[in-house]
Amino acid sequence: MSTETFALRTENLRKRFGSLEVARDVSITLPRGARHALIGPNGAGKTSLVNLITGQLAPDSGRVLLDGQDITRLDRADRVKAGLARTFQINQLFPALTPIEAITLAVTERMGMAGQFWRSLASHEDAIAEAWAILVQLRLSDVATRPTRVLAYGQQRLLEIGLALATRPKVLLLDEPAAGVPKGESAELFSVIAALPDDISVLFIEHDMSLVFRFASRIIVLVSGGVLVEAEPDVIRTDQRVRDVYLGQAHHG
Numbered sequence: 400m401s402t403e404t405f406a407l408r409t410e411n412l413r414k415r416f417g418s419l420e421v422a423r424d425v426s427i428t429l430p431r432g433a434r435h436a437l438i439g440p441n442g443a444g445k446t447s448l449v450n451l452i453t454g455q456l457a458p459d460s461g462r463v464l465l466d467g468q469d470i471t472r473l474d475r476a477d478r479v480k481a482g483l484a485r486t487f488q489i490n491q492l493f494p495a496l497t498p499i500e501a502i503t504l505a506v507t508e509r510m511g512m513a514g515q516f517w518r519s520l521a522s523h524e525d526a527i528a529e530a531w532a533i534l535v536q537l538r539l540s541d542v543a544t545r546p547t548r549v550l551a552y553g554q555q556r557l558l559e560i561g562l563a564l565a566t567r568p569k570v571l572l573l574d575e576p577a578a579g580v581p582k583g584e585s586a587e588l589f590s591v592i593a594a595l596p597d598d599i600s601v602l603f604i605e606h607d608m609s610l611v612f613r614f615a616s617r618i619i620v621l622v623s624g625g626v627l628v629e630a631e632p633d634v635i636r637t638d639q640r641v642r643d644v645y646l647g648q649a650h651h652g
């Protein structure tokens with residue numbers, strides 16, 4: 400695959416914690432516009448892989464390429480500037496801010512004008528307009544001026560995605576975006592993710608297989624730090640190796 404066609408690629412990523420190998424030669428590719436799911440049992444190394452991609456963890460060897468650029472040596476902030484954004488399993492929001500305030504702040508931060516009140520009003524208006532557009536895209540405009548703490552949990556998780564979108568990412572990594580969200584809200588949350596523009600490529604970790612099969616265009620199965628198989632949902636559904644991994648597990652990881 401040429402560098403023109405992929406948004407993100409890892410090449411032979413390896414990472415150990417003592418004797419535990421959390422990444423065993425992991426090479427994955429996210430084409431532009433991807434909606435890929437990363438699944439696997441508990442402790443398979445899913446979050447570690449996301450951390451290796453974002454720079455939270457340094458690999459022992461291997462490379463991370465974003466839009467053709469080798470970002471392996473960049474720090475986390477520079478990876479965000481290069482177009483890599485993520486959300487976490489646990490809510491990271493400010494409860495007292497409203498969504499429009501929070502997203503506008505994130506946009507001004509990206510523009511390098513956070514805290515610069517002497518900047519022209521026009522640039523602040525631009526930031527507010529961009530924040531509104533993000534909230535509309537996430538179906539949060541109705542609650543834009545309410546304090547974050549009164550939002551439904553699913554809306555709070557969407558707001559986190561909004562903060563990531565404010566960095567104008569090419570690649571969005573979502574670590575269990577529906578974690579803690581009531582069942583009734585999680586499909587809505589995923590349909591918003593699926594409808595994001597095609598120039599944003601998405602890799603999401605998700606435990607709920609019905610959501611994975613409904614929303615992923617491709618599925619990467621990670622087991623013991625290594626990629627067991629990567630394929631389209633229909634292929635994964637009938638793959639005996641995947642069935643064997645999940646068979647007999649009280650809790651699907």
Ligand SMILES: Nc1ncnc2c1ncn2[C@@H]1O[C@H](COP(=O)(O)OP(=O)(O)OP(=O)(O)O)[C@@H](O)[C@H]1O
Pocket residue numbers: 416419421439440441442443444445446447448652
């Ligand atoms: N900083 C660390 N130091 C040592 N071991 C770690 C560290 N971070 C993760 N691990 C271990 O690495 C393994 C992989 O963890 P990771 O969180 O990546 O798995 P996961 O697939 O995301 O699991 P889950 O589905 O439970 O979130 C686990 O056994 C975990 O305990």
